Amino acid sequence: MDVDPRTELSEFLRSRRARLSPDDVGLPRYGRTRRVPGLRREELAQLAGVSVAYYTRLEQGNGRNVSDEVLDSIARALQLTDTEYTHLRNLTACPYDTTSRKKRKNHTREVRPALRNLLDTITVPAYVGGRRSDIYAWNPMAAALFGDWGQLAPRERNWARLIFLNPSYQSLFVNWESKAADIVGFLRMDAGCFQNDPELTELIGELSLKSELFRQLWAQHDVKEKSFGTKVFRHPLVGDMTLSYETLRMPSEPDLFLSTYHAEPGTASAEALQLLASWGKDATQISAGTQV
Known part of the structure; x- marks a missing residue:
């Protein structure tokens, strides 16, 4: 089982979004029937103050060059804990140098x-x-x-x-x-x-x-x-x-x-x-x- 950075970021964001409901974030329930649990992407993007297209790219695993301000907004919208927020930041830009240790036993x-x-x-x-x-x-x-x-x-x-x-x-x-x-x-x-x-x-x-x-x-x-x-x-x-x-x-x-x-x-x-x-x-x- 490979640990793919894009997949890790994508699945983590999806899992955190799936655990929230409109009631959790103060959004009204209207529109089409929900087929899956959790917030829709457009609802999460609205809460975070970013475009749906931008958030979609991020949830698809494209985490390069994401600003701290955007990460902060998404973390608040997803109601991440401090540990989860640290994990999100690591997925987009880990503070440790991983390449120098790749071959170390x-x-x-x-x-x-x-x-x-x-x-x-x-x-x-x-x-x-x-x-x-x-x-x-x-x-x-x-x-x-x-x-x-x-x-x-x-x-x-x-x-x-x-x-x-x-x-x-x-x-x-x-x-x-x-x-x-x-x-x-x-x-x-x-x-x-x-x-x-x-x-x-x-x-x-x-x-x-x-x-x-x-x-x-x-x-x-x-x-x-x-x-x-x-x-x-x-x-x-x-x-x-x-x-x-x-x-x-x-x-x-x-x-x-x-x-x-x-x-x-x-x-x-x-x-x-x-x-x-x-x-x-x-x-x-x-x-x-x-x-x-």
Whole structure:
């Protein structure tokens, strides 16, 4: 499955327009019967203050030389979230240089020694990841929670493959469907910016062939940025834990991030996390991720 920039832009705009009704934007319902859900192109163009012909060209995937003012108007008309607006801008002009990285095999990407040393000093689960949901480095607590990723081939150290193709990870996350939707949203954001990445194209094609849920979620064109939140885990050693996660981008390498997981002090989850730490390497052997 190719990630074609024109198709991505076209299908994203169509999907966002389809979710709006005239009532949502204060337009009267009149004229011919609607055969498909959502606003018509001429209605969206009217709301955005552009010609129907101009918007039609944009929705057909011609996103070159679109001004910031036009993108702002279309985003307001489509009622895009901040994340969706970022995705729209990426589809028309990604701020990252994608061509210089086309041939890089990021599955084995080197992480700076200082960053690896930082991981080792963090006492909660933490790892360094990047685009395509690849995993590059992690600390012992991350291995205790998620399994020893070092036992996997570099290609398999990838959240999308783990979540959709590894049943043990489906058991680890209590709300696995939510995690799956997050992963697809992350991949959509990457597809909008890193459109010349053959490994991303390969990953999307593989998951589309092997997972019905992935195909359904991918077709929705929802996007998500890595930020913060909570996840509930059902660990085979210490039981249920509610952990908060934080995502920190690397300023010098914006496609890399550091993710940490921690529990609220004084809670049962904090006690479970401490128990997990006390097991050390033994926990790694029992954690869900080792059950491949």
